[in-house]
Structure formats: structure tokens, C-alpha cells
Amino acid sequence: MAGGRTTVRVAVVGDRGTGKSSLIAAAASENFPESVPSVLPPTRLPSDFYPDGIPVTIIDTSSSLESRGKLAEELKRADAVVLTYACDQPVTLDHLSTFWLHELRRLEVKVPVIVVGCKLDLRDERHHMSLEQVMSPIMQQFREIETCIECSAANLVQVPEVFYYAQKAVLHPTAPLFDQETQALKPRCVRALKRIFILCDHDMDGALNDMELNEFQVKCFNAPLQPAEIVGVKRVVQEKLPEGVNEFGLTLTGFLFLHALFIEKGRLETTWTVLRKFGYDDDIKLRGDQLSIPSKKAPDQSVEFTSEAVEFLKGVFSLFDMDKDGALRFSELDDLFSTAPESPWEEAPYKDAAERSALGGISLNGFLSEWALMTQLDPAQSMANLICIGYTSDPASALRLTRRRSIDRKKQQTDRNVFQCFVFGPKNAGKSALLKAFLGRPFSDNYTSTTEEHYVANLVDQFGGTKKTLILREIQEDRVKKLLSNKESLAACDVAVFVYDSSDEYSLKRTSELLMEVTRRGEETGFGVPSLLIAAKDDLSSYPMATKDSAKICQDMGIDVPIHISVKERDLNNVFSRIVSTAVTPHLSVPETEIGRNQKHYRQIVNRSLMLVSVGAAVAVVGLAAYRSYTARKNAASN
Incomplete structure (x- = not known):
């Protein structure tokens, strides 16, 4: 399942008469309905409707004032919002930016928005403007808009695509991967892809050769690359970015460029498939099932690194201490954590929590102490960072649960x-x-x-x-x-x-x-x-x-x-x-305290009394057994 989801819930909102209910009915039945209720009940598109195999539940809404409470409730439950306007009613398009998009922000709806122009068949072509011209300034102002599409329920034009894009925006979201402002991969995405690149670069020569590229393709997509395809991929990269390929193969720069290219072309599912195959969740952090965190049976237990994990950290420290001065400077520390979601020690409570050298570098003692602190306070974060910086042994071998105090x-x-x-x-x-x-x-x-x-x-x-x-x-x-x-x-x-x-x-x-x-x-x-x-x-x-x-x-x-x-x-x-x-x-x-001492003394007296009672009972039982044995022998002798 993409991102671990089992269903996608889409709320359809917009002005009265923009075609919300007709759009939903046409998508579900693949026919244009002659008449539909003003508000449809929840409609389900089955799991085989789209390639991702995740069913879609579509929620129709009313735009009447008396239904505002219900509308707000549905928006807060939605995974995505389809926001409609009517292509033959320009005022409904204006209402997107003057009311609806502001209303979504006011309600703190933080899910992707798909803007949909309905009734395409009724638009007056004499006043036609391209969708890009119309929507570009709105999308600049409201970055939550994932995509825009026009459709016609009457002619069944681009109707299934509406909910495909809504589902895709949930399962393969753009926001964690790509910054629309700078048109570049986001830092956390770059860090994750760098880690994946290093894991796939088995000979550690800084490039993925043909064999490594093929292994990567099989792991992520269950299909090998043909030799001609590998040549084609490298040619595309080299034409656009010469440093993306060298004599050994595809470089990290080229690997990142390819993923940016996929995203720009709308193929976000490619990058998400790669990230999920390597254990990442929708926040581009390692999933919990990758970490093997021992669960505390009692609150007075704690979690520590094992000696194996500590030795690994000592090796990492030595490897990244490039100038061998016994301290990791800020640049060396940033390099060390460049494959983690972020440098974990730049914020409280870890910032300034360990010994630093006069030049700001962290000593080995300070380095190990920061890790110990993070493991005490947040074992999952500590384990995730350990794996991200290169710990490839079984995660269960890195942490130990201490005995109850x-x-x-x-x-x-x-x-x-x-x-x-x-x-x-x-x-x-x-x-x-x-x-x-x-x-x-x-x-x-x-x-x-x-x-x-x-x-x-x-x-x-x-x-x-x-x-x-x-x-x-x-x-x-x-x-x-x-x-x-x-x-x-x-x-x-x-x-x-x-x-x-x-x-x-x-x-x-x-x-x-x-x-x-x-x-x-x-x-x-x-x-x-x-x-x-x-x-x-x-x-x-x-x-x-x-x-x-x-x-x-x-x-x-x-x-x-x-x-x-x-x-x-x-x-x-x-x-x-x-x-x-x-x-x-x-x-x-x-x-x-005095009360505590008295209670302790009382418990000792009670325990001693119980012990004397139990000893007395045992003596009585032994005595009774001895008496019965004596009586039995006496009776046997008299007979």
C-alpha cells in the first residue's frame, strides 16, 4: 500500500450549481446522470479503479449557509479537497480566490487541493483563456493547490482524471519532495536520496555503474533495465548536466537531477516508490518498522546503546574527523548527518548539551554523550539517525533495555x-x-x-x-x-x-x-x-x-x-x-520522610508476623504429620 494507506477520502466543495454532484455521479457510474440529488451520499470508487489499488471515498458537500458546520467537519476529515468552479460562470472562478481558498486556510485544512473546472462543454469559447493563464496567479498565491484540471460530466471528458489526481496528491504528495518557489528538491528529500545513492554504490566509487543501476531498478520496481535503457538514462542526464555522469557511471548529482526531472514531469510516484522501498514514510523519515525499538515494560527502565553501537559511533567519529584534531567541526558534523533527515543536534534539548572545543568542534566524549542523551530521551529518533549515518547491522543489536531500577x-x-x-x-x-x-x-x-x-x-x-x-x-x-x-x-x-x-x-x-x-x-x-x-x-x-x-x-x-x-x-x-x-x-x-520510615517499619513488622505465622503453621503441619505417623505405628504394633 502506498504510504501505508488503505483508503483515500476526498471532499468535493464549491459554489452551488458548479456541478459537484454530477461530477461525482459521472465518475462512479461512467455515465452522465440526467438528474442527481442536491447532495449525494458518500460514494466509493473501488480499489481496482486506479493503478495504485487504493479505494477512494468521495464526500459530496452542500454550500448552503446552514450546512457550514457539516462542511467544516468533512473538510477536517478529508485527505484531499476537490474545489470546483463552473466554466460557464466566471463569477464562480473568482470566488475561489475571494472566498473558498481563504476559507480552507481559516479552517486550517492542510491537505492538497485540486481545482476543477466543471461544465467544460458549456463554456463560451469566445471568452476562452488557457487554464494556465487563469490559474497561474492563483497557484502562486495559494501553494496548497496541487493541480488544476477542466472536465465535462456531460461529455465524460477528464472525469476519472479528477479523482485520480486527488488520490495521487495524497499517495504521492509533492510538498515533502519539491519546493515550488525554488523549483528544487527539498533538503530532506535530497538527504534521503543521498543515503539511498550511497547504499546502492556498493564499490564506493561515488558513481552507480550499470550493474548497480540495474540492481537499484530491480529492488525498487521489480524489473531490470535493458542495456539500451541505461544508455538512454545516462544520455539524458549528460545532455542536461555534464557532471551528472562520469567514467564510472551516474554520479550523485545526476541521480538527484533525475528525480527532480521525474517530479517536474509529474511522475512523483517514481520518487515515492524509491523512498518507500528504502523504508521512508510520508514525512521522509524512516518508518517505525525499520527501527526495532525495545518496548519498555516498566517506566523505571531505560534504553541505551549496546557496546556494538558505541564502537560503530567511534569509527564514524574517526572517519569524519578529516583533520584528525580529535574534534568534529560544524562542517564535519554537517557532512556526517547529511544522509539523516536533518542535523539532530541544532535544536533544544541537544544544542549546547555536550562538551565543545575552543573552536566549536565536538570532542569524542561530547559526541558519544549527545548520542546517549538522544537515546535516553527519544530512542526512535536516535535509532533512525544511527541507521541514516550508515549502521547496517540488525537494528535490534544497537539498543538494549536496562533492568528495572x-x-x-x-x-x-x-x-x-x-x-x-x-x-x-x-x-x-x-x-x-x-x-x-x-x-x-x-x-x-x-x-x-x-x-x-x-x-x-x-x-x-x-x-x-x-x-x-x-x-x-x-x-x-x-x-x-x-x-x-x-x-x-x-x-x-x-x-x-x-x-x-x-x-x-x-x-x-x-x-x-x-x-x-x-x-x-x-x-x-x-x-x-x-x-x-x-x-x-x-x-x-x-x-x-x-x-x-x-x-x-x-x-x-x-x-x-x-x-x-x-x-x-x-x-x-x-x-x-x-x-x-x-x-x-x-x-x-x-x-x-518520618512517615515513610514508619510505613517501612510497619511493613517489616507485618512481613515478620506473616513469616512467624507461616513458620508456626508449618511446624503445626509437621507436628500433626508426626503424630499421625506415631498413631499409625502404635495401632500396627497392638494388632
């Missing part, structure tokens, strides 16, 4: 390689400075409040020479309540840190309240997380009771004493390694 706590160990840390704290506590320090960025005295969700990721060296990836997610103070309103919000958190300004008594007080809120929510939902207190701005004088107050908070909650840091003085007290160490031991440093 609740099981890790029971086993008192974890096998995770990527940890997500939520960073809580009041405004101006030093959260953003901590995140910047994690990426080695210089301290700034200029305070700017973070307003958007902010992530950073980096590799952290652990004892024994191992490396773990740590993701820090800054949670703004005014967003904590909203975060905790979702009962699964803490499921993604491996460790939480609570940052406070050690020179500010209120900052510690507010941080302790946040610690209490998060702990309480963790106890309610079963997603309690190991936690640390971080005393930031240690270069400033602390208030008199700071040490005593913070120690009491930690003692009451059952967590370690605060880690004192000064980002300004670059005294980080090994804080990131300590955060990872806390995440690695998920059964330790989990704070508890």
Missing part, C-alpha cells in the same frame, strides 16, 4: 552505563553554573535565570578506569510541582541532587522543602531515588548555623552530608564522580 535496588547493583540526574534547587542557587562546569565552561558572574528545560551530558571516569555517561537535567523551581504531578516523573531519574547557596539561609530552607517534596512523591509512587545535597558558592561566607542546619537535614532524611563546591574557584570536590557513584549504588542514599 527497583530490581537494581534489591540486587544492590546496576548494569546501567548511562545515568540521568535531576538537578533541583531554588533560583540563584547555582544549578546552571553546575551544569556549565560539567562541560568545562568558564564561570560567569552574570546571573540569568533558566527559563527552558536544560540538559547537559558528559562522560565521567570511574574508579577502575571505567567510564559512565551522566546526564544532568536542570529542573526550574517553579516547574517542580508540575513535574511531580505526573506519578511516573521520577521513574527516569537515577539520582537527584539538591543545590543550595551555602551563604543564604533561605536557599537551604527552600532546598530542604524541595528535597522533602521529591522524597514524599518518591515514597508515594515507589520511585524513590538516591539523593545528594550540594552546597554551592562555597567561596562565599556561609551564614552562622549553615553547617549545623544542613547536617540536621541530612541526618533527618538519612542521606550523606552536603558536598561543598565552588564553581567560581573551580573547586568541584569531585562532585560528578560522586553523583555517578551514588547512582551506581541505587539502594543507598535514598532519603526517607
